Amino acid sequence: xxxxxxxxxxxxxxxxxxxxxxxxxxxxxxxxxxxxxxxxxxxxxxxxxxxxxxxxxxxxxxxxxxxxxxxxxxxxxxxxxxxxxxxxxxxxxxxxxxxxxxxxxxxxxxxxxxxxxxxxxxxxxxxxxxxxxxxxxxxxxxxxxxxxxxxxxxxxxxxxxxxxxxxxxxxxxxxxxxxxxxxxxxxxxxxxxxxxxxxxxxxxxxxxxxxxxxxxxx
Numbered sequence: 596x597x598x599x600x601x602x603x604x605x606x607x608x609x610x611x612x613x614x615x616x617x618x619x620x621x622x623x624x625x626x627x628x629x630x631x632x633x634x635x636x637x638x639x640x641x642x643x644x645x646x647x648x649x650x651x652x653x654x655x656x657x658x659x660x661x662x663x664x665x666x667x668x669x670x671x672x673x674x675x676x677x678x679x680x681x682x683x684x685x686x687x688x689x690x691x692x693x694x695x696x697x698x699x700x701x702x703x704x705x706x707x708x709x710x711x712x713x714x715x716x717x718x719x720x721x722x723x724x725x726x727x728x729x730x731x732x733x734x735x736x737x738x739x740x741x742x743x744x745x746x747x748x749x750x751x752x753x754x755x756x757x758x759x760x761x762x763x764x765x766x767x768x769x770x771x772x773x774x775x776x777x778x779x780x781x782x783x784x785x786x787x788x789x790x791x792x793x794x795x796x797x798x799x800x801x802x803x804x805x806x807x808x809x810x811x812x813x
């Protein structure tokens with residue numbers, strides 16, 4: 596079923612790993628959101644990533660013209676290799692704002708969810724104000740319901756702070772891996788300096804990532 600939604604060039608599998616069922620599924624509205632919000636968690640767990648959009652509107656769109664989506668895909672794969680992720684699926688959508696593209700994204704998410712049966716799913720938290728992040732959260736909830744799965748559902752931080760039902764996990768042992776993964780996204784280096792300053796702050800002698808329990812949403 597999954598191959599009916601993705602061509603070979605839209606899928607990446609780690610040749611060093613044997614795919615396992617029930618990995619952590621990370622849903623990224625844009626290339627780089629996954630490592631900003633979940634890089635530490637990904638470094639310590641089997642993970643599969645879905646990139647909903649191709650990032651063509653990011654920094655460098657004038658410099659790289661129409662080549663930015665392909666460059667950002669390569670940057671994502673470099674980060675995934677560094678974090679030893681299992682697999683990734685590139686939806687290749689220019690946006691998920693239109694109803695047509697939302698439906699495409701939901702259909703593909705359902706296919707991935709049914710194939711891997713993830714035990715935990717991570718998506719941008721409802722506190723995010725970026726329009727694409729907000730849509731990503733909504734369509735993920737919709738896809739989980741359609742797939743009729745019962746995973747744990749968690750929201751992660753990218754640009755906006757989680758203010759309630761927050762759970763901090765210690766990533767001190769892998770914070771250097773997370774930093775290196777973020778830096779793989781070289782085309783976005785200007786904005787990612789802000790992300791690094793925000794997400795790699797030491798708190799009470801440790802580095803953490805913050806998550807939001809979204810179980811009530813499904």
